[in-house]
Structure formats: C-alpha cells, structure tokens
Amino acid sequence: MDFLQDYLPQAKGYLPYYLVVTSILAVGNSLQNYLTLHFSRRLYNGQFVPNQSLPPKTSSFNPEDSTQKLLPASAASNPKGARTQDQVTPLAARLFGTYTIISAIVRIYAAYNLHLAPVYQMTLWTYVVALVHFGSEYAVYRTAYLGPIATTFFFATVGITWMTSQYSFYVQL
Numbered sequence: 586m587d588f589l590q591d592y593l594p595q596a597k598g599y600l601p602y603y604l605v606v607t608s609i610l611a612v613g614n615s616l617q618n619y620l621t622l623h624f625s626r627r628l629y630n631g632q633f634v635p636n637q638s639l640p641p642k643t644s645s646f647n648p649e650d651s652t653q654k655l656l657p658a659s660a661a662s663n664p665k666g667a668r669t670q671d672q673v674t675p676l677a678a679r680l681f682g683t684y685t686i687i688s689a690i691v692r693i694y695a696a697y698n699l700h701l702a703p704v705y706q707m708t709l710w711t712y713v714v715a716l717v718h719f720g721s722e723y724a725v726y727r728t729a730y731l732g733p734i735a736t737t738f739f740f741a742t743v744g745i746t747w748m749t750s751q752y753s754f755y756v757q758l
Contacts, residue, residue, distance in 0.1 A: 594696045604696035611689035618682030628733045632658040632669035699755040712744035
C-alpha cells in the first residue's frame, strides 16, 4: 500500500483526496456513458411525446428545432397512446461522457495543484455546473428522477461547500 503514497497528492488536508475519488467516479461514469445507455436511462425519466402545442413549420420556425419539441409522456399529454420517444440517445450519452471526463481531468489536475487559484476556481465550477445541470433536469425540465441523482447532489454540494469554505487554506495568494 505504501507504493500508492507516491502517486497520491501531497497537499495538506483531505480535499485533494476527495477530488481524486470524485475524479475516479467521473471516469467510471464517463466510460459507462460510452458503453451503454442502461444507467443513463435510470437517471432520466424516459418516455416523451411530441409537443402538439408548438406552431406548425414556417419559413422562420421549425418545430423539430425547438428545445420544447418533446413533453414527458403522461395520460394528459399522450391520451391516445401514441408512440413515445426516449431522450437518452447514444449521442446524448457520448456528449455527457465527454463532459464528465473533462470534469474528471480538471479535478484530478486540481488535486495536485490546489495552491493555484485559477485551477481551484475551475474545479469549483465543475461541481457548480453538475449541481445546476441535474437540479434543472429535476426541477425545471422534469426529466430526471431524484433518487438516482441524489448522489450527484451530495457530491456536488459537498464539493462546493468544502471548496468555498477552504479557499484560503489551499490557495496561495
């Protein structure tokens, strides 16, 4: 186990280790997004139907280009049992996997360079973006289930709280 000590961050405190752990988790999540849609489908609500309230296609508007083109499937939005669509596509999973690996890279780099203010701040933003993304998917767009994203809320909230409260401890001005 001593051989691992050479590879772990040498910075003071425990925040560098937290960043390493969340980076490892992010790499795993990234790989999962590239390999299967199974776990992403458990996070997001699944089935959606076309939004019938959008205006028809014109020379200046195409309902297929609208970010509101789909609504969550329900008895009210899908009264005739029309075919539903899944918003978790292979493209969406790869995009999310790419974002997640970038966050992992930033965090692992920060674990070894917490004394640098720009690196510290960029790392803090990775947690803010994750919290805002999942929070908006749950509360605004209603496309995510709270249960599966609760761990993301936990890790992001801990990261944000820890990093904002310990900024002057780690960053050398």
